[in-house]
Amino acid sequence: MNSKDIIDAFTYVANEKGIDKVSLTAIIEDIFLTLISKKFGEENEEKFSVIVNMDRGEIEIFQEKIVVEKIQDSNNEILLKDALKIDNTMTVGEVCIDILDPSTFGRRLINTAKHHLLNRIKDVEKKSVYDEFVNKVHDIYSGYVHQIQRNRIFIADENKNELILPRSGQIPNDRYKRGQQIRGLIDSVEYSTKGLEIVLSRTSNIFLKRLFELEVPEIDDGIIEIKSISREPGERSKVVVFSSDRRIDAVGACVGMKGNRIQSIVRELNGEKIDIINWSEKPEILISRSLAPANPINLLIDEEKPYAVAIFEDEDLAIAIGSNGQNIKLASDVTGYTIDVIKKSEYESNQEIDLNTIDGLSDKIINLLSEHNINTSKDFLTLEEDKLLEIKGFGEKTYNKTKELIKNSISGQ
DSSP, X not given: OOHHHHHHHHHHHHHHHTOOHXXXXXXXXXXXHHHHHHHHOGGGGGGEEEEEETTTTEEEEEEEEEEESSOSOTTTEEEHHHHHHHOTTOOTTSEEEEEEOGGGGHHHHHHHHXXXXXXXXXXXXXXXXXXHHHTTTTSEEEEEEEEEOSSEEEEEOTTOOEEEEEGGGSOTTOOOOTTOEEEEEEEEEEEETTEEEEEEESSOHHHHHHHHHHHOHHHHTTSEEEEEEEEEXXXXXXXXXXXXXXXXXXXXXXXXXXXXXXXXXXXXXXXXXXXXXXXXXXXXXHHHHHTTTSOOSEEEEETTTTEEEEEEOGGGHHHHHOGGGHHHHHHHHHHTOEEEEEEHHHHHHTOOOBGGGSTTOXXXXXXXXXXXXXXXXXXXXXXXXXXXXXXXXXXXXXXXXXXXXXXHHHHTO
16 A cells, blocks of 8 residues: 555545545644554654655655664664665765655554544544634523433534533423423533533523523613623522613613513523613612512611611511522622611611600600610610500500601611
8 A cells, every 4th residue: 555545545534524634634644653653662753754745645754774784773774785775975874864665564554544543533523623612602502402311411513513411500490302402501611531521501690691682682782781690590580780871771671572572581591580670880779679579668788898788677578588588699699799688677676776866755755764764765666565555654645656756766877
């Protein structure tokens, strides 16, 4: 088998796999250096060089040999008479560049080379796919469910590339079946000796952001900006949006006419509820909006920590917290504030305001209460109503008025 036959055989295999000429040339050179290493030993590999000319169908292998009068090492030495045929100026002890015929490797080694070629082509294909997908990280991609396993799902695209959707990337209420089309975010692309791994995610915040970008043209145009996202995949999400154009309502644009835009996203996420929040530079407004559907009656904010306490009517506290603390957790994540919630009655009972400082409360009432060791708002609010009404000169009308003044004072703090 001459050089041309070898190149033709290799070219046929490469064309079947779509490998370009430059890549094939490099692969053939590398393969023959591997064959040389096997036949002549790794220690002699540096004495060889391989040049492949695809256009002429030639493989030239050059070997450095020492010119001798009597050969003791046939792999590294050449007789003077043979060296003179190559270069008539050669003398004993000089290095002669001999040309090695590729066919001397034999058919068996050539077949081994073909096997190496196929492996190298697979590596090139994987590298090509890696280069394609690494530039698509954090893009939405679609494919078809190919195989379903307990902890992951294998997805194939139109080019038969394999992608993985791990359990951690699956929305809890998603249900899959073989052949079903599915969309997800390309979360990571890893290429190692173990192979190529393209991982999808449907639970990533970025996936939700990309869905909004697809459905809301104003986001792609740069008019509306998504400030932050917090998700409990499959359950609820909160998305803070901002419009740089006062004429365009950010929330309305994201919802769409008759809710068509947001409903498209909700369907993709299998019914995940999405709260769209209008951004504000004022923390009290942003936090209040983020706690919807509950509405706090007061907020105590420390911007430096950042930390906030939201006060709710007693009957609204459960709504503010949400199932398993979901609403308060999402509100904290999306605003960047650690948010605690408290019932109005509990908050009021914990306040320590001196009755002397409460506007509208007469000296007569203050003195009367003081005689019974009631000197602060906490003293008053933690004492049972019946006990207060037992005080001589402190009737129900006075009680109600005093309670109202104390609560107003607390709320105004």
